[in-house]
Amino acid sequence: MKRIVIFASGSGTNAENLIKFFHNREYASVIQVLTNNPHAKVLERAKTLKVSALSFNKIAFTQTDDVLNILKHSKPDLIILAGFLWMFPKHILNEFPNKVINIHPALLPKYGGKGMYGMNVHEAIVANKETETGITIHYVNEHYDEGAIIFQSKCAVLKTDSAQDVADRIHELEMKHFPEVVDKLLKH
Numbered sequence: 001m002k003r004i005v006i007f008a009s010g011s012g013t014n015a016e017n018l019i020k021f022f023h024n025r026e027y028a029s030v031i032q033v034l035t036n037n038p039h040a041k042v043l044e045r046a047k048t049l050k051v052s053a054l055s056f057n058k059i060a061f062t063q064t065d066d067v068l069n070i071l072k073h074s075k076p077d078l079i080i081l082a083g084f085l086w087m088f089p090k091h092i093l094n095e096f097p098n099k100v101i102n103i104h105p106a107l108l109p110k111y112g113g114k115g116m117y118g119m120n121v122h123e124a125i126v127a128n129k130e131t132e133t134g135i136t137i138h139y140v141n142e143h144y145d146e147g148a149i150i151f152q153s154k155c156a157v158l159k160t161d162s163a164q165d166v167a168d169r170i171h172e173l174e175m176k177h178f179p180e181v182v183d184k185l186l187k188h
Contacts (some may be wrong), residue, residue, distance in 0.1 A: 002028035002186045005076040007084040008035050012042025012119075014082035014103060014174055019049045021179035032074050036061065038085055062089050071096065079187060081140060082178070085117055090142050090168045100140040101185070103178055105170045107152055108136040110143030122163040122170065130157050133166060135173045137181050151181045 004022065006015045012033070019030045031088065033046040038055040046053035060066035068091060071079070081102040093100060104112060106121045111133075116124070125133050134154035139147035153176075155169045 004030045004078050005032045006080045007085040008042040008082045009037050009085040010083050015042050018044045044089040068092050088140050102140050104136045107134045108145050114144050122166040126163050153177050
């Protein structure tokens with residue numbers, strides 16, 4: 001059985017989607033959700049779906065081995081960042097090489113980097129009058145949004161679109177493609 005751990009910082013819609021997708025799969029399941037936000041809605045979603053969920057602080061994540069030790073105990077085959085906003089520390093990446101992936105709400109390398117998440121991305125895309133955007137699923141390295149690209153899917157940006165219109169379209173792409181891409185990665 002392949003073991004998945006999800007890191008999230010907010011509402012957890014991608015985490016919920018992944019948990020449900022893998023719920024009745026014989027070869028893989030989401031075993032744990034970890035968050036840096038003790039008030040994140042993802043904690044409620046995980047509890048409702050009967051998945052272990054824990055929150056941690058910056059010291060436990062970056063300055064000690066507390067989070068690393070939780071991961072070592074969980075033995076994940078894949079660590080998924082689904083709306084997780086902190087830079088992933090090198091000591092954890094070194095322990096899990098090519099096992100940490102992220103989803104980004106734009107077509108990297110455009111609109112990536114520190115501060116480029118959520119509505120910030122969609123507002124920049126609309127402000128710059130882009131004609132297309134999309135999602136990128138990529139491996140995580142020690143720099144924001146610079147890891148090797150695994151998958152991208154595009155959608156149009158209309159002249160009349162608001163940032164919320166773009167966000168809604170991106171959300172649809174995430175819901176459709178993220179579980180499928182994770183599924184393929186786990187079957188290799």
